[in-house]
Every structure is written in C-alpha cells, then in structure tokens.
Amino acid sequence: MTDPTTITAQVLARIARPLRLTRAGLAAERLARCFWPASTLLLAVAAAFAFGVQDHLPQGTLWGLAVALAAGLVVALALGLRRFRWPTQAEAMARLDASLPGHPLAALTDAQALGAGDAASAAVWRAHLQRMAARAAAAEAAAPDLRLASRDRFGLRYIALTGFVMALLFGAPGRVGEVATMAAGGAPAQAAAGPSWEGWVEPPAYTGRPSLYLNAIKVAALEVPEGSLFTFRFYGSAGAISLDETVSAGGAGTVVQAQEGPRSVEFAAVQTGTVGIDGPGGREFAVTVLPDAAPSVSFAGDIERKADGEMSQPFSARDDFQIARGRAEFVLDLEAVDRRFGLATEPEPREPHVLDLPLPISGNRAEFTELLIENASKHPWANLPVKLSLTVEDGLGQSGRSETRELSLPGRRFFDPLAAAVIEMRRDLLWSAQNAPRTLQVLRAVSHRPEGFFRNQRAYLMLRVAMRRLEGGIAAGPLDPALRDELAEALWDIAVLIEDGGLSDALARMERAQERLSEAMRNGASPAEIAELMDELRQATDAYIRQLAQQGEQQGDQMAQGEGQRITGDQLQALMDEIQRLMEEGRMAEAQELLEQLNRMMQNMRVTQGEGGEGDMPGGQAMQDLSKTLRDQQGLSDETFRDLQEQFNPGGRPGPGQEPGEGQQGEGRQGQEGQGSLADRQQALRDELERQLGGLPGQGTDSGDAARGALDRAGRAMDQAERALREGDTGSAIDRQAEAIEELREGLRSLGEVLAEQRGERRPGEPGPGEERRAQQGAGGDRDPLGRTIGQSGRSGSDENMLQGEDVYRRARDLLDEIRRRAGEQERPELELDYLRRLLDRF
Structure with missing residues (x-):
C-alpha cells in the first residue's frame, strides 16, 4: 500500500513545472500592477524625445522638464517597490489549486483526523488521496491576471505604448540620448557624430507609389514621378551642412543652412537632375524624373439604344498611372437638324449635355474598358443630331480627348401616332419658347374630337389641363422657363400614358400591341x-386566350378556333416566331402581311374546350356563384348611388303625378327606409360570400391563397358598407362597396388562375394576368379627375384626403371640366344629365 506522504511527494514532483509557471505568472501580475505608472512614463518620454520635442523647447525649460520627469520616475519606482511582494511557493500552490476542481492540492496536504488506527478508514482515506492525486496530475499553469483597467481607467499605458511604437517606426530613437547633452548646454549633433540630416521623397498620391526614406536607401540613383515632393530636415550648427539640387523649378539652386537648430527644406521634382548634401555624412542622388504622359480615351464600339431609350456607349481609357475623372459631352449638331415645323425657329441657347464617365470601383484605373449607360429620353435633344466626344483627366490635371462622333442622341421612340405628336410638341416647346402658340394650336387640333381617338380618358384630361396652363402662360407674356419645364414633364407623362396605356381588356391590349409592332416596322425600329414589342404581342395574345377561356364560351382541351380553322397554341407560337424571323431578316413586307393575318385570326378566334361547361369542372360552380355575387354587388352599389343623388336633390323636379314639395316631405322617411333595405341586402350578400368561401378550390396554392385573401378583404368592405348604410352615411357606403367590387374582381381573377393551373394551362408560380395587373398598378395606376387612384377594374373610391396637397385647386378645375364635358354629351340618360346640370348651377 502506498503511504499518504509518498502520494503527496509524487504529486508535488509531477506538478513542479506548472507550479513554477504559476509562480512566475503571479510575479508578472504584481510587477504590472506595481510598476505600470513607471513604465507608462518611460515609454511616453522616450516617444516624445524620439520625435524631437526637445528641439522646440528652450534650454531652461528642457532642463526643468528633465528634472520633473526624473523625480516622477523616482516616485513611481519607489511606490512600486513598496507595494511589490515576491510570490511564495504556498501562494503559487494556492493559485494552482484554485484552478482545479475539488482543490486536490489542499486535500493532499491534509491529515486524517479520525480513524487513523482503523484499517477500513485508512483504506478509504488512501482511496480519496489517490483520486485527488489523479486530479492534481492533470494540473496546468494558471494564467496570470494582467488586466489593469480598474487602475488605468483612461488607458494611459496604451497611449504611451502606441506613441513608442510610432517613434520606433517613424521617429529617431537615437535622439533620446541627446536630451542630457542639450540640458547641459551642448549641441546634440556635435555630441554625437557631427551634423545629421533626414530626407524623404513623397510621390503624388494619384500614382499610388510609396514614400521613400532617403537615409535608408543605399543606391545613388532614384526614379521618381513628376511632381514628387522632396523634404529634408537638418540638425546641427549653422553652415555645417548644405543642400545642392537641380531637380526643382529653380534649376541649379543651392540652399545653405544659415540658422541655428533644426531646419526643413521642401521642393518638387519637375526635371531630371541631382540632389546633393554637402558636409559630414553627406550624400548625392542622381534623380530621374519620370514624365507623366497625358491620358487617352477612345470609343470601343458603336452606341446602342434599348427599346426604352436607354443608351449604352462602350469606351476605353488609359494612363501611365490612373484616370481621375471623365465626361461625355453631347453638343447639338445644328447643321444636321431638319429645320422644319417647330425646329425652323432659332433654338434657345442650351449648355452641352454632359455625363460623367463611369470609372472602375476597384482594380486598375490605368487601363480599362467601361460602358456609359444613360437614358436621355427626356432631354430636349433626344433623337436629334448631336456630336459626341469623350474627355478624361489624370491626377496631374492633364486631359485627353477622343474623336468626335456624329449621331442621334438616343431616346425613347413613340410608335403611337398620338403619343408621337405629343412628344413632338414637347420637343418644340423646349426648343424655343416662341413655339408655345404653335404648340397650343396643334394640341387643340389633336384633342378637338377625343371620342374614339383617346383610348385613355385620363390622358385626355391631363392634356386639357396642360393646354389650359400653357394658354395662361402665353397670355401672361413671355413663357416662364419654370412653367415650360413643368409643362414638358406633364407632356412626357401624357405621351407615356398614351403609349403604354393601362388597357385592361385583353383584346384591346392585343390589338394595341399589333398596332405598335406594325408602326415600328414602318418606322424602321431597332x-x-x-424584340420588346414582339414580346409584348406574345403576352397580350396569351392574355386574350386566357380571357376567352375564363369567359367559358366552350370547355374541354384548349384549342383556338376561327373561321372554320382549328389553331393550336403551338401553331400560334410558330406564326409569331416566323413574324419575328422575317423582321430580323429585313423582310418587313412579308412580316407585315403575316401580322395582318394574325390580327384577323385573333379577332375571329374563340377558345374551344370540348364537352361540358365550366360548371362541370372542379371549381366551375364557385366561379359562377362568385360572378353572380359580383353582379349583385354592382347592382346594389348603383342603387346606393341613386339614393345618394336623391339626397343631394331636395328641390328636384317632381315626378309624374307628384305635386311640388311632395319629394321633400317624404324624403327623410323614404331615405331611412331605403337605406335600411339596402343595408339588409348588403348583409345578405356578405352572408352569401361567407358561404362561398368554404368551397373555394386551390387551397394551399399561391393563387388559391390570393383568391381567399381578396375575398376576405371584400367581406370586410361589405361589413363596413352595411354599417355605413345603417348609420345613414351613404357616401362612405359607396366607397366601401367600390372596394368590395374591386376585391371581388381580384378574387375572380385569382380563382381563374387556380382553374388554369388545374387544367394545365398555367404553371404554378407563373405570373398570371392578375399578378401582372397588380404589378402594373403598383408602379403607378390611373387616377380619376380628383387625382384619386383607381384600379383597372373601375374602382373610384379612395381613402385619401382630397383637401390637402399643392394641386388641390388644379384638381378642382379638372373635375369641373369633366362635369362640363359629360353634361354636353346628349346621349347620356336624362336623369344623369339633370344631375350634372344641377351641379354646374351650384358650382
């Protein structure tokens, strides 16, 4: 059996090394805590003297500072020695034991107090010691705690250490020994090895080259970029050392040091020459100045234009160091302009159109190729002849210029004749303010008979407003430039609205795409x-076929049929591919003939789907029920609107067989009864919609969830409309009913997408017509004459506050113009015309 004393001795022998390291760590702890003020002071003083602080202090001040620093150092050392205690073996063992679980070292030094004579008790004690010995054998040195944050709250030791490291890298550590000589009145340079100097060469920052420390350079030949800055610092007595250089602008100047103390000399290298330092420790350098060549830039290809007017011009630039900046300048080529119509007037002076050239964000700027991408469609010179030149500059300010190219400033092209006319009037107005009367005259002619000419009613109203403002500007005298620019922006928006439309009807959209493609072929589009117009035609054709299928003319396998012919979707696709191929080959006449054939085919087309009706398909009955709910809600909304008209006509004309005044007498009672009846019908529609929600197909799919979400919103709008009707707030009820109608239509579209997915006509996740409409509406939907956002489904309600905003008066004028226009349309119902006339009489 092993004796407890033997076990303890064996353990102590095993942990001898960790114990020594732990004791050393304790010593480091106490040294750091006791002597950090002294070390901080020493490092700070050494850094200051290495950077030459003593050169800027008078001798008396330097002497006093040296005494104060010495006294402070002595006090710090004395306090440190007083607090410092060398760690003992027992302290080291206690620290090591504290780092082990169960404190095994303390257990090994304990003695058995009871039962020492009992064999069983002694065996238990020995087993306990053996377990503690096993734990102690795994001991490792305890790490010292060198944290001083509680003693050095301001981090002075780190500041001093940083300054000392910087002094080692960029200062002169050898100058620390000069302090004693300078305090005694001697010259430090003489006391050392005679006069000394330091020199640096700093190339221009744009070259990216590092600075050079001349004292560390052994070679006598230097190559530096033009404009490099030489800096010399001299120490020693006056006249002991001098500088002779022939690289600066002076040519062959000699700088002689004629004052006591450190002196500095700076000059820029502009020519090849020599730099010599005469005197003790002198050097001579043969300096070769590398000239900075001017940069160059050139076109790397022809300019390209996308369908939306965005241009792309590749260019290449190079320099011996790097390009700092660049610009592209477009200047109107007046001689090449076709001076007809609005361009016959002399143009107003306009600055060149300047664009910044893009530079590489990272990497080498000495030689690169980039793309200048910009959309100048709104510029007054868009699609007019211009001269383009590129210019680049380097860091020295030298510039390089490319050749000048003659081209048309790329911009968006409008293929709709009405949109093209509006854009042309916009161009003429920006060309010269003298064209304002002619612009107004042409716009009046264009908008004289809007019926059947303006596809977008909002575009017509916006054009009328712009014409009225232009007329007012002309009447006030010379056209104000700010008003002209504002009108130009409005005309641009009108043209884009006419060109792109916002057509919700699939057939009209398809015909519109065919017209734009035909116009593009005739005008020689790029x-x-x-390609973009062809993609638009494909999408419009697909949407038209889907609409025919959703209308349920016939059911079964989807097949296009027209004039006795059966055309599959693949055949339609092949026909459009052939049209695109002919256009790409330049055979426009043949492509135009095929396009007209496609147009006739699509106008006569219907979609056949075999036997059965949509109601026989899964979800078909849900579509029929939901369509009926939508029609009922529309009818209820019309009745609510007529009820609102009657409320606003208390003095209206009596009906047949009614004496004057009878309408007023019974109005309150009839209005309340009518609203109560309307509210009950609204509640019934809400209950019916709740019943239909339980049987909708497509649960778990994106389209199915979209349909349920839209119908949920429609139900909430119905609830709000019902409450408004019961409270007598007919105006709010109409707004909520309009919301319900729009959400019902949205639900119908999403449900149609669900059925299309089930029939295999649409892949899950593919954007459907409803999603396309929502994306287009999110980018900016139509607005009514009040400026409120309306959906393509015809919603006219809004939660917006119409009594705020800077354009409230303009919107009021627009609304009054719209009322006058509708009042002049005699084909409208007499009841509506009477209502419009009373509005005009009132306002």
Whole structure:
C-alpha cells in the first residue's frame, strides 16, 4: 500500500513545472500592477524625445522638464517597490489549486483526523488521496491576471505604448540620448557624430507609389514621378551642412543652412537632375524624373439604344498611372437638324449635355474598358443630331480627348401616332419658347374630337389641363422657363400614358400591341425595339386566350378556333416566331402581311374546350356563384348611388303625378327606409360570400391563397358598407362597396388562375394576368379627375384626403371640366344629365 506522504511527494514532483509557471505568472501580475505608472512614463518620454520635442523647447525649460520627469520616475519606482511582494511557493500552490476542481492540492496536504488506527478508514482515506492525486496530475499553469483597467481607467499605458511604437517606426530613437547633452548646454549633433540630416521623397498620391526614406536607401540613383515632393530636415550648427539640387523649378539652386537648430527644406521634382548634401555624412542622388504622359480615351464600339431609350456607349481609357475623372459631352449638331415645323425657329441657347464617365470601383484605373449607360429620353435633344466626344483627366490635371462622333442622341421612340405628336410638341416647346402658340394650336387640333381617338380618358384630361396652363402662360407674356419645364414633364407623362396605356381588356391590349409592332416596322425600329414589342404581342395574345377561356364560351382541351380553322397554341407560337424571323431578316413586307393575318385570326378566334361547361369542372360552380355575387354587388352599389343623388336633390323636379314639395316631405322617411333595405341586402350578400368561401378550390396554392385573401378583404368592405348604410352615411357606403367590387374582381381573377393551373394551362408560380395587373398598378395606376387612384377594374373610391396637397385647386378645375364635358354629351340618360346640370348651377 502506498503511504499518504509518498502520494503527496509524487504529486508535488509531477506538478513542479506548472507550479513554477504559476509562480512566475503571479510575479508578472504584481510587477504590472506595481510598476505600470513607471513604465507608462518611460515609454511616453522616450516617444516624445524620439520625435524631437526637445528641439522646440528652450534650454531652461528642457532642463526643468528633465528634472520633473526624473523625480516622477523616482516616485513611481519607489511606490512600486513598496507595494511589490515576491510570490511564495504556498501562494503559487494556492493559485494552482484554485484552478482545479475539488482543490486536490489542499486535500493532499491534509491529515486524517479520525480513524487513523482503523484499517477500513485508512483504506478509504488512501482511496480519496489517490483520486485527488489523479486530479492534481492533470494540473496546468494558471494564467496570470494582467488586466489593469480598474487602475488605468483612461488607458494611459496604451497611449504611451502606441506613441513608442510610432517613434520606433517613424521617429529617431537615437535622439533620446541627446536630451542630457542639450540640458547641459551642448549641441546634440556635435555630441554625437557631427551634423545629421533626414530626407524623404513623397510621390503624388494619384500614382499610388510609396514614400521613400532617403537615409535608408543605399543606391545613388532614384526614379521618381513628376511632381514628387522632396523634404529634408537638418540638425546641427549653422553652415555645417548644405543642400545642392537641380531637380526643382529653380534649376541649379543651392540652399545653405544659415540658422541655428533644426531646419526643413521642401521642393518638387519637375526635371531630371541631382540632389546633393554637402558636409559630414553627406550624400548625392542622381534623380530621374519620370514624365507623366497625358491620358487617352477612345470609343470601343458603336452606341446602342434599348427599346426604352436607354443608351449604352462602350469606351476605353488609359494612363501611365490612373484616370481621375471623365465626361461625355453631347453638343447639338445644328447643321444636321431638319429645320422644319417647330425646329425652323432659332433654338434657345442650351449648355452641352454632359455625363460623367463611369470609372472602375476597384482594380486598375490605368487601363480599362467601361460602358456609359444613360437614358436621355427626356432631354430636349433626344433623337436629334448631336456630336459626341469623350474627355478624361489624370491626377496631374492633364486631359485627353477622343474623336468626335456624329449621331442621334438616343431616346425613347413613340410608335403611337398620338403619343408621337405629343412628344413632338414637347420637343418644340423646349426648343424655343416662341413655339408655345404653335404648340397650343396643334394640341387643340389633336384633342378637338377625343371620342374614339383617346383610348385613355385620363390622358385626355391631363392634356386639357396642360393646354389650359400653357394658354395662361402665353397670355401672361413671355413663357416662364419654370412653367415650360413643368409643362414638358406633364407632356412626357401624357405621351407615356398614351403609349403604354393601362388597357385592361385583353383584346384591346392585343390589338394595341399589333398596332405598335406594325408602326415600328414602318418606322424602321431597332432590333431591340422590335424584340420588346414582339414580346409584348406574345403576352397580350396569351392574355386574350386566357380571357376567352375564363369567359367559358366552350370547355374541354384548349384549342383556338376561327373561321372554320382549328389553331393550336403551338401553331400560334410558330406564326409569331416566323413574324419575328422575317423582321430580323429585313423582310418587313412579308412580316407585315403575316401580322395582318394574325390580327384577323385573333379577332375571329374563340377558345374551344370540348364537352361540358365550366360548371362541370372542379371549381366551375364557385366561379359562377362568385360572378353572380359580383353582379349583385354592382347592382346594389348603383342603387346606393341613386339614393345618394336623391339626397343631394331636395328641390328636384317632381315626378309624374307628384305635386311640388311632395319629394321633400317624404324624403327623410323614404331615405331611412331605403337605406335600411339596402343595408339588409348588403348583409345578405356578405352572408352569401361567407358561404362561398368554404368551397373555394386551390387551397394551399399561391393563387388559391390570393383568391381567399381578396375575398376576405371584400367581406370586410361589405361589413363596413352595411354599417355605413345603417348609420345613414351613404357616401362612405359607396366607397366601401367600390372596394368590395374591386376585391371581388381580384378574387375572380385569382380563382381563374387556380382553374388554369388545374387544367394545365398555367404553371404554378407563373405570373398570371392578375399578378401582372397588380404589378402594373403598383408602379403607378390611373387616377380619376380628383387625382384619386383607381384600379383597372373601375374602382373610384379612395381613402385619401382630397383637401390637402399643392394641386388641390388644379384638381378642382379638372373635375369641373369633366362635369362640363359629360353634361354636353346628349346621349347620356336624362336623369344623369339633370344631375350634372344641377351641379354646374351650384358650382
């Protein structure tokens, strides 16, 4: 059996090394805590003297500072020695034992107090010691705690250490020994090895080259970029050392040091020459100045234009160091302009159109190729002849210029004749303010008979407003430039609205796409524009086929049928591919003939789907029920609107067989009864919609969830409309009913997408017509004459506060113009015309 004393001795022998390291760590702890003020002071003083603080202090001040620093150092050392205690073996063992679980070292030094004579008790004690010995054998040195944050709250030791490291890297550590000589009145340079100097060469920052420390350079030949800055610092007595250089602008100047103390000399290298330092420790350098060549830039290809007017111009630039900046300048080529119509007037002076050239964000700027991408469609010179030149500059300010190219400033092209006319009037107005009367005259002619000419009613109203403002500006005298620019922006928006539309009807959209493509072929559009218009035609054709299928003319396997012919979707696709191929080959006449054939085919087309009706398909009955709910809600909304008209006509004309005044007498009672009846019908529609929600197909799919979400919102709008009707707030009820109608239509579209997915006509996740409409509406939907956002489904309600905003008066004028226009349409119902006339009489 092993004796407890033997076990303890064996353990102590095993942990001898960790114990020594732990004791050393304790010593480091106490040294750091006791002597950090002294070390901080020493490092700070050494850094200050290495940077030459003593050169700027008078001798008396330097002497006093040296005494104060010495006294402070002595006090710090004395306090440190007083607090310092060398760690003992027992303290080291206690620290090591504290780092082990169960304190095994303390257990090994304990003695058995009871039962020492009992064999069983002694065996238990020995087993306990053996377990503690096993734990102690795994001991490792305890890490010292060198944290001083509680003693050095301001981090002075780190500041001093940082300054000392910087002095080692960028200062002169050898100058620390000069302090004693300077305090005694001697010259430090003489006391050391005679006069000394330091020199640096700093190339211009744009070159990216590092600075050079001349004292560390062994070679006598230097190559530096033009404009490099030489800096010399001299120490020693006056006249002991001098500088002779021939690289600066002076040519062959000699700088002689004629004053006591440190002196500095700076000059820029502009020519090849020599730099010599005469005197003790002198050097001579043969300096070769590398000239900075001017940069160059050139076109790397032809300019390209996308269908939306965005241009792309590749260019290449190079320099011996790096390009700092660049610009592209477009100047109107007046001689090449076709001076007809609005361009016959002399143009107003306009600055060149300047664009910044893009530079590489990272990497080498000495030689690169980039793309200048910009959309100048709104510029007054868009699609007019211009001269383009590129210019780049380097860091020295030298510039390089490319050749000048003559081209048309790329911009968006409008293929709709009405949109093109509006854009032309916008161009003429920006060309010269003298064209304002002619612009107004042409716009009046364009908008004289809007019926059947303006596809977008909002575009017509916006054009009328712009014409009225232009007329007022002309009447006030010379057209104000700010008003002209504002009108130009409005005309641009009108043209874009006419061109792009916002057509909700699929057939009209398809016909519109065919017209734009045909117009583009006649006007010689670019391949990119042809491709974009062809994609638009494909999408519009697909949407038209889907609409025919959703209307349920016939059911079964989807097949296009027209004039006795059966055309599959693949055949339609092949026909459009052939049209695109002919256009790409330049055979426009043949492509135009095929396009007209496609147009006739699509106008006569219907979609056949075999036997059965939509109601026989899964979800078909849900579509029929939901369509009926939508029609009922529309009828209820019309009745609510007529009820509102009657409320606003208390003095209206009596009906047949009614004496004057009878309408007023019974109005309150009849209005309340009518609203109560309307509220009950609204509640019934809400209950019916709640019943239909339980049987909707497509649960778990994106389209199915979208349909349920839209119908949920429609139900909430119905609830709000019902409460408004019961409270007598007919205006709010109409707004909520309009919301319900729009959400019902949205639900119908999403449900149609669900059925299309089930029939295999649409892949899950593919954007459907409803999603396309929502994306277009999110980018900016139509607005009514009040400026409120309306959906393509015809919603006219809004939660917006119409009594705020800077354009409230303009919107009021627009609304009055719209009322006058509708009052002049005699084909409208007499009841509506009477209502419009009374509005005009009142306002």
